[in-house]
Amino acid sequence: MTGRRTAIALAVGVAVMAAVAGVWVGLSETPPGVAPAAAPPASVAAPAVDGTLGPRIKARLFYVAADGQHLTEVEQDVPYSNQTAAQARTILEAQFAPVTAPLVSAIPAGTRLRAVYLTPAGEAYVDLSAEVNHAHPGGLVSEMLTIYTVVNALAVNLPSVHDVQLLIDGKEADTLAGHFDLRRPLRKHLQLVVAR
Numbered sequence: 001m002t003g004r005r006t007a008i009a010l011a012v013g014v015a016v017m018a019a020v021a022g023v024w025v026g027l028s029e030t031p032p033g034v035a036p037a038a039a040p041p042a043s044v045a046a047p048a049v050d051g052t053l054g055p056r057i058k059a060r061l062f063y064v065a066a067d068g069q070h071l072t073e074v075e076q077d078v079p080y081s082n083q084t085a086a087q088a089r090t091i092l093e094a095q096f097a098p099v100t101a102p103l104v105s106a107i108p109a110g111t112r113l114r115a116v117y118l119t120p121a122g123e124a125y126v127d128l129s130a131e132v133n134h135a136h137p138g139g140l141v142s143e144m145l146t147i148y149t150v151v152n153a154l155a156v157n158l159p160s161v162h163d164v165q166l167l168i169d170g171k172e173a174d175t176l177a178g179h180f181d182l183r184r185p186l187r188k189h190l191q192l193v194v195a196r
Contacts, residue, residue: 055080059091059157062149062193064104069141070194071148074103088116088124088154088161095153106145108135114170122162123185124154130169133176140179147180148189155188163187 056077065072078094081087092113099105110131117125128150136146151164163185166173173182 057087059094059153061091061095062106062152063099064106064145065194065196066102067194071106071145071152071192072196073193074196084158084160085116085118088118088158089113091153091157092116092126092150095149106142106149108132108137108146110135118161122160124158124161124164125167126150126154126164127167127170133168133173136177138177138179143175143177143180144192147176147182147186148192151186152188152190152193156190 057080058075059078060073061076062071062073064070076094079090081090096105096107096111096113108131110129112129112131114127114129115125116127119125132146136143147166150166154161154164164187165185166176166182168176175182
């Protein structure tokens with residue numbers, strides 16, 4: 001009887017291990033018909049400015065150029081995520097972070113990123129806090145620089161994002177500060193970017 005109990009226990013143990021392995025494999029595979037999100041390649045783990053470790057990517061961020069009429073691009077390390085929506089958030093958080101001279105941000109002080117939503121069609125919806133509107137200095141050029149800082153940061157760094165729609169406090173807005181039409185999604189505008 002002891003041999004039979006040992007055989008049964010062994011068979012049960014093998015069945016349990018096979019079931020656990022099957023669940024693990026099932027969780028690690030991409031569901032049929034769903035393509036994995038394309039994210040930029042990660043670089044070697046290195047300490048970030050905030051002291052954290054982990055894989056990083058080089059992101060192109062945008063700031064006001066010396067002439068005050070254009071944007072200029074700066075490459076910066078940001079945390080890597082293999083999920084496109086999470087990567088979009090880390091890129092925008094880096095873009096919205098306070099800067100030191102000589103960089104000048106086109107994002108009004110106090111503006112927060114409330115949410116980022118991505119669609120399978122390549123559209124990004126970026127929900128900004130009301131400070132982007134209330135603290136904005138105004139003027140057509142300044143408004144365009146703010147808008148295309150956000151649009152370019154996503155569309156340049158994430159190949160799967162083609163159009164960016166800006167929202168303010170969860171709602172569609174006609175304009176940011178009275179000049180530029182925000183009622184439709186926007187595409188990147190690299191003609192506004194000049195070399196440093």
